[in-house]
Amino acid sequence: KAGVTQTPRYLIKTRGQQVTLSCSPISGHRSVSWYQQTPGQGLQFLFEYFSETQRNKGNFPGRFSGRQFSNSRSEMNVSTLELGDSALYLCASSMETRTYEQYFGPGTRLTVT
Amino acid sequence: KNQVEQSPQSLIILEGKNCTLQCNYTVSPFSNLRWYKQDTGRGPVSLTIMTFSENTKSNGRYTATLDADTKQSSLHITASQLSDSASYICVVTAAAGNKLTFGGGTRVLVKP
Numbered sequence: 001k002a003g004v005t006q007t008p009r010y011l012i013k014t015r016g017q018q019v020t021l022s023c024s025p026i027s028g029h030r031s032v033s034w035y036q037q038t039p040g041q042g043l044q045f046l047f048e049y050f051s052e053t054q055r056n057k058g059n060f061p062g063r064f065s066g067r068q069f070s071n072s073r074s075e076m077n078v079s080t081l082e083l084g085d086s087a088l089y090l091c092a093s094s095m096e097t098r099t100y101e102q103y104f105g106p107g108t109r110l111t112v113t
Numbered sequence: 114k115n116q117v118e119q120s121p122q123s124l125i126i127l128e129g130k131n132c133t134l135q136c137n138y139t140v141s142p143f144s145n146l147r148w149y150k151q152d153t154g155r156g157p158v159s160l161t162i163m164t165f166s167e168n169t170k171s172n173g174r175y176t177a178t179l180d181a182d183t184k185q186s187s188l189h190i191t192a193s194q195l196s197d198s199a200s201y202i203c204v205v206t207a208a209a210g211n212k213l214t215f216g217g218g219t220r221v222l223v224k225p
Binding site: 004042043044045056088090092101102103104105106107109 | 149154155156157158159162202212213215216217218
């Protein structure tokens with residue numbers, strides 16, 4: 001069974017731009033969660049989607065948004081990029097909820113200049 | 114406030130030696146505790162997941178213990194290998210609201 005895939009793997013953007021990251025979960029998994037990881041803050045939860053609905057949300061500004069499609073693939077969008085948005089963005093999928101076993105993708109390394 | 118504290122922040126061990134990582138949490142009510150291994154620049158990979166009723170679980174050379182009374186967990190690495198060099202993250206799930214709380218991780222460097 002293929003694992004969680006994320007595209008692109010690396011991205012360089014400038015301040016003020018917007019970016020869209022993509023995540024394809026493991027086949028059969030319906031829950032997709034997004035995390036931001038920085039050296040200073042560690043892993044921080046962004047949001048979780050299940051059956052195309054946002055089920056949980058972390059403490060991030062409205063510039064961070066996401067959506068999930070009927071095939072469970074998910075996208076995350078960050079608008080008006082700031083230097084502090086530079087991070088590794090991780091997507092994780094699980095069968096039902098994120099309290100189940102979560103399987104992480106390799107991440108997208110976003111650099112904002 | 115739910116918190117997960119890991120110690121030490123980093124450690125260096127010689128190949129072949131054992132080491133133990135600690136995780137203390139204040140998450141309540143408790144649902145489960147997981148340990149992940151994360152190689153640099155990669156996504157975390159699950160090592161173990163333990164519920165309230167489990168006090169030990171092994172995955173190869175990795176053994177996790179859980180003391181739900183004292184709210185402590187440990188991850189023991191036996192006969193360390195160079196490939197064990199990674200960050201190890203403790204994650205606790207609260208039963209209420211299915212909230213996940215992440216520890217800051219322990220960075221392990223195994224030297225030959």
